[in-house]
Amino acid sequence: MADLDANGAQLRDGLRYPWPQPPASGEVCEVAPGVLWLRMPLPFRLDHINLYLLQHEAGWVVVDTGMNTAQTFAVWEQVFSQVFDGRPVLAVICTHFHSDHAGVAGWLSERFQCPLYMTAGEFQWLHVQVPAAPAPPWAFTDFYQKAGFSAVQAGEFFAAVQNKHFRPLPCTGFRRLRQGSQLTIGGRCWQVLIGNGHSPEHACLYSAADGLLISGDQVLPRITSTVGVQATEPQANPLRDWLDSIERLRAVPDSVLVLPSHERPFFNLHQRLDQLVAHHQGHLARMLANCTEPRSALELMAVLFPTLSGRFDELMALGETLAHANYLMAEGTLVREERGGLLRYRRAPTGAKAPDPQQVF
Known part of the structure; x- marks a missing residue:
C-alpha cells in the first residue's frame, strides 16, 4: 500500500x-x-x-x-x-x-x-501508414525475418497493424x-x-x-x-x-x-x-551480457521481455529490442552480422571502433 x-x-x-x-x-x-x-x-x-x-x-x-x-x-x-x-x-x-x-x-x-x-x-x-494490402510488402517481411520470425509470423504482424483503430482520420492542414x-x-x-x-x-x-x-x-x-x-x-x-x-x-x-x-x-x-x-x-x-555469442533479435527479445501476450506485444517488444541493439552498435560495443538472411548480434571485440555513420549497408 x-x-x-x-x-x-x-x-x-x-x-x-x-x-x-x-x-x-x-x-x-x-x-x-x-x-x-x-x-x-x-x-x-x-x-x-x-x-x-x-x-x-x-x-x-x-x-x-x-x-x-x-x-x-x-x-x-x-x-x-x-x-x-x-x-x-x-x-x-x-x-x-x-x-x-x-x-x-x-x-x-x-x-x-x-x-x-x-x-x-x-x-x-x-x-x-502501413499500406492496406492483402499481403505485407517485401521490406516489412524482410525486417521481421531478419529478426528471426517466419514469413507467416510477419504476415500476422502485418494483419495486426491493419486494424482501423491504428489509422487516424485524415488531416488536411x-x-x-x-x-x-x-x-x-x-x-x-x-x-x-x-x-x-x-x-x-x-x-x-x-x-x-x-x-x-x-x-x-x-x-x-x-x-x-x-x-x-x-x-x-x-x-x-x-x-x-x-x-x-x-x-x-x-x-x-x-x-x-x-x-x-x-x-x-x-x-x-x-x-x-x-x-x-x-x-x-x-x-x-542485460543485452550486452547475453551477447557473448551471436544472438538474433528474437533471442534478445526473450531476454529483455520474457513475458509477452500476443502479436501486438511482440511488435512493441521487438522494436524496443532493436532500439537497444542499434544504440549499442552506434556506441561500438555491439556488432551485427548477417548469415542466411538472419541478423545476429554479438559483443564487439575489445578496442573495436564504432561503425562509420555514413556506411550505406
Whole structure:
C-alpha cells in the first residue's frame, strides 16, 4: 500500500501523486484552474489515455484526441454537451502522431472548423501508414525475418497493424509547433518543448508561471514510453534521441506538476527521469551480457521481455529490442552480422571502433 503525505498525496516509488485515483473513464477532473483532465478509454490492456482540456475565452483548446473508435466519438459527444456546455473547440493540439493521440484530430478540426497544431515531423508521420494490402510488402517481411520470425509470423504482424483503430482520420492542414514556440491559452503561457525518440518531434507544453508540464508520452509514471525501431526505418537510433531528450528535460524544475498521457499526474520530475534512464541502462547491460555469442533479435527479445501476450506485444517488444541493439552498435560495443538472411548480434571485440555513420549497408 502506498504512503500518504501531510496533504493527502500518494507517495509511491519516489513520486508524489496528488490524486490517489483517476477520474472514471470518460469523466473529467480539474488539475489546475482552467485545465481539465479527461480520461479517454482505449481498447487495449493499456485502457486509457489522458487528454487535457484548456479553457480559453469562450471555448476550449484540446490537447490530444483519443483513438479512432466508436467509444471515443461517444465520449466526445458527452464532453461537448456536459463539460463544454455548447462552447466550441477553438483549437486542437496533438503532442505527437500516434493513433491514440491524433486519431480523431481531423474530425475535431473539421467539426469545429478550428486549427490543428503539431510539429512538422509529427504531421508528416501522421500520413505515413502501413499500406492496406492483402499481403505485407517485401521490406516489412524482410525486417521481421531478419529478426528471426517466419514469413507467416510477419504476415500476422502485418494483419495486426491493419486494424482501423491504428489509422487516424485524415488531416488536411496544420499550424507548426517548434522548439520554444509559445501559446497563450486562457491567459496562461505554454512553451513548447520538443522531445525525440518515442516519436520524431514530440511536443510537450510547459507553463513556467504555473508549474505545469503536459508531458504527453515523453515522460510517464510507472510505465515507460515505447522507444522502438520499426520496419519503416530499420537503422534508426531512437534510444539515443530519447536519452538526449531526457537530459534536456532536466532544465524544467523538479517542482512542476507533470500531466502525462497515461497513468496519473505526479510530482518529482527529476526522480522519474533518473528512473527512466536507469531502466534503459539496465536493458543495455542485460543485452550486452547475453551477447557473448551471436544472438538474433528474437533471442534478445526473450531476454529483455520474457513475458509477452500476443502479436501486438511482440511488435512493441521487438522494436524496443532493436532500439537497444542499434544504440549499442552506434556506441561500438555491439556488432551485427548477417548469415542466411538472419541478423545476429554479438559483443564487439575489445578496442573495436564504432561503425562509420555514413556506411550505406
